[in-house]
Amino acid sequence: MSATPTIAAADWGTTRLRVWLLDATGAVLDERRSDEGLLTAQHKGFANVLDRHLQDMGAGKDLPAIVCGMAGARQGWVEAPYVDVPASLSDILGAAVPVPGTDRDVRIVPGLAQRNPRTPDVMRGEETQLAGTAKLIGSGSHLVCMPGTHSKWVIAEGGAISGFGTWPTGEMFSVLSEHSILRHSIGDKPAVVSPDSQVFRDWCQEALFDGDIASRLFGIRASGLLSGLGQDDAAAALSGLLIGAEIASAVRRFGRRGSPVVLVVSGALGALYAEAMRLDGIAVTVADADEAVLAGLVAAARRNRMLAEGVAS
Amino acid sequence: MSATPTIAAADWGTTRLRVWLLDATGAVLDERRSDEGLLTAQHKGFANVLDRHLQDMGAGKDLPAIVCGMAGARQGWVEAPYVDVPASLSDILGAAVPVPGTDRDVRIVPGLAQRNPRTPDVMRGEETQLAGTAKLIGSGSHLVCMPGTHSKWVIAEGGAISGFGTWPTGEMFSVLSEHSILRHSIGDKPAVVSPDSQVFRDWCQEALFDGDIASRLFGIRASGLLSGLGQDDAAAALSGLLIGAEIASAVRRFGRRGSPVVLVVSGALGALYAEAMRLDGIAVTVADADEAVLAGLVAAARRNRMLAEGVAS
Numbered sequence: 292m293s294a295t296p297t298i299a300a301a302d303w304g305t306t307r308l309r310v311w312l313l314d315a316t317g318a319v320l321d322e323r324r325s326d327e328g329l330l331t332a333q334h335k336g337f338a339n340v341l342d343r344h345l346q347d348m349g350a351g352k353d354l355p356a357i358v359c360g361m362a363g364a365r366q367g368w369v370e371a372p373y374v375d376v377p378a379s380l381s382d383i384l385g386a387a388v389p390v391p392g393t394d395r396d397v398r399i400v401p402g403l404a405q406r407n408p409r410t411p412d413v414m415r416g417e418e419t420q421l422a423g424t425a426k427l428i429g430s431g432s433h434l435v436c437m438p439g440t441h442s443k444w445v446i447a448e449g450g451a452i453s454g455f456g457t458w459p460t461g462e463m464f465s466v467l468s469e470h471s472i473l474r475h476s477i478g479d480k481p482a483v484v485s486p487d488s489q490v491f492r493d494w495c496q497e498a499l500f501d502g503d504i505a506s507r508l509f510g511i512r513a514s515g516l517l518s519g520l521g522q523d524d525a526a527a528a529l530s531g532l533l534i535g536a537e538i539a540s541a542v543r544r545f546g547r548r549g550s551p552v553v554l555v556v557s558g559a560l561g562a563l564y565a566e567a568m569r570l571d572g573i574a575v576t577v578a579d580a581d582e583a584v585l586a587g588l589v590a591a592a593r594r595n596r597m598l599a600e601g602v603a604s
Numbered sequence: 605m606s607a608t609p610t611i612a613a614a615d616w617g618t619t620r621l622r623v624w625l626l627d628a629t630g631a632v633l634d635e636r637r638s639d640e641g642l643l644t645a646q647h648k649g650f651a652n653v654l655d656r657h658l659q660d661m662g663a664g665k666d667l668p669a670i671v672c673g674m675a676g677a678r679q680g681w682v683e684a685p686y687v688d689v690p691a692s693l694s695d696i697l698g699a700a701v702p703v704p705g706t707d708r709d710v711r712i713v714p715g716l717a718q719r720n721p722r723t724p725d726v727m728r729g730e731e732t733q734l735a736g737t738a739k740l741i742g743s744g745s746h747l748v749c750m751p752g753t754h755s756k757w758v759i760a761e762g763g764a765i766s767g768f769g770t771w772p773t774g775e776m777f778s779v780l781s782e783h784s785i786l787r788h789s790i791g792d793k794p795a796v797v798s799p800d801s802q803v804f805r806d807w808c809q810e811a812l813f814d815g816d817i818a819s820r821l822f823g824i825r826a827s828g829l830l831s832g833l834g835q836d837d838a839a840a841a842l843s844g845l846l847i848g849a850e851i852a853s854a855v856r857r858f859g860r861r862g863s864p865v866v867l868v869v870s871g872a873l874g875a876l877y878a879e880a881m882r883l884d885g886i887a888v889t890v891a892d893a894d895e896a897v898l899a900g901l902v903a904a905a906r907r908n909r910m911l912a913e914g915v916a917s
Contacts, residue, residue, distance in 0.1 A: 441785075513725045
């Protein structure tokens with residue numbers, strides 16, 4: 292570690308934690324990844340977990356920290372109450388809540404709530420990812436897709452979030468492949484689905500047509516019984532079906548069929564969503580989700596005067 | 605037991621078995637229910653399980669038996685190969701497969717296969733239920749709904765099955781309420797959902813509109829966080845969402861929006877489906893599923909000359 296750290300940043304999810312040391316420009320000096328997410332930190336203590344990671348990286352006990360994600364949930368470190376949408380990204384970041392009773396200055400970025408009785412929804416963490424894509428979505432109107440266990444789709448307009456929705460696509464893949472009759476089709480082996488798979492494309496294409504999952508799920512099992520669909524192909528079919536249906540459902544919900552999409556994603560999942568959107572004729576701009584959340588945490592630190600404004604890395 | 609039994613009938617599902625003793629008119633003399641479905645019978649032996657139940661009811665070792673359901677699956681007693689649709693109910697029942705090497709004359713009604721590459725599907729057992737509703741569906745064109753773990757919807761035309769589909773609504777309710785994030789909303793207590801629940805109706809109504817499940821699932825969790833939706837109401841919301849989506853999806857698949865439906869169902873589930881169809885303005889004729897499968901087994905016995913034709917009970 293050559294330079295002196297100015298601040299720490301942490302993305303604290305339900306099952307994962309990432310911590311960075313940043314210099315005065317927001318550049319990364321060091322980084323740690325751990326599985327001490329909310330569920331683990333509730334037992335170990337949030338301050339203890341963060342202290343140990345920062346100590347391991349040689350940072351002092353008084354280094355400030357900016358945090359986003361589930362650490363701000365009611366069952367987290369300190370509740371950072373939801374900001375209601377519509378809300379500007381600047382106001383969201385500015386509402387970061389200080390953690391009382393700690394040696395270091397820790398602030399937690401709040402999540403978002405959509406209190407519409409027909410489409411109630413919440414997010415924690417993705418608002419910071421969004422803030423990190425401000426260069427892409429800072430002006431104009433954008434449909435943003437953030438795939439994952441609980442995929443979030445957001446309408447961003449002029450640097451504000453006007454509405455959003457959640458599609459639990461990753462979770463449905465897990466519970467259906469592990470606990471439904473489809474476990475006989477997919478087997479125990481961890482599924483690796485390729486965007487080049489014709490089965491993925493075929494099932495995705497069908498689901499893109501109308502967003503209907505329920506009428507097609509059992510067809511994966513039936514294809515195994517009637518035409519010998521193998522385990523890898525069954526996983527590809529389920530993935531294509533769920534991702535295609537998510538996209539069809541989301542563009543319908545927001546009345547944006549045919550609109551371009553900003554896809555904020557990391558890793559193998561990105562290629563599957565990009566292929567599904569290509570099949571649907573959607574123009575896609577991709578932003579890396581890992582980079583986006585870090586950029587959002589830097590923006591939050593600046594917004595809360597924990598880092599100087601205008602010092603670019 | 606006063607009269608002499610002429611035949612035994614069995615509905616052999618994945619997890620349940622029902623056995624009846626019938627007289628020469630097809631009237632029930634005695635009945636047994638057990639949890640020795642396919643999964644148990646694979647270990648104990650199908651012949652042993654059936655023999656013991658019939659012996660318990662005082663029937664002889666040479667009493668013939670007509671069987672439907674998973675006993676005819678590849679992993680069952682003897683495979684009764686699928687009959688491809690379109691197929692007449694009479695031909696399906698007539699294709700019952702004899703079990704070799706048993707003292708008694710046992711025949712197993714085959715299941716159905718739909719070998720359309722876009723809508724591959726299979727059923728085993730429901731074809732016999734359908735045959736038992738012949739008085740309702742014997743002529744004309746009918747849309748039939750058979751709710752359950754894997755709900756089946758069938759187009760019956762002039763006593764033949766022209767097409768069908770599977771909606772795994774009961775299974776989705778189980779796996780999502782037990783294994784997804786919704787377990788925090790619904791809790792461990794077995795859910796009892798009433799068709800009088802306004803929450804059931806509201807979520808059902810929404811889903812009837814477009815059949816979209818994925819965009820709404822997380823809303824159940826969010827309603828708990830934002831407006832204190834309780835556990836019973838969360839279960840009612842999930843039930844309403846899945847049943848409403850099933851109905852919307854099925855009437856769309858078969859191009860029968862607004863058509864009357866023959867609902868073949870037993871128990872509490874029937875009231876939920878009937879209410880959901882009422883909300884959608886669908887005219888419903890209800891047939892009891894337990895009575896239907898027995899009537900179908902009697903029809904199968906007659907079709908295979910195991911019972912005399914035309915001897916009404």
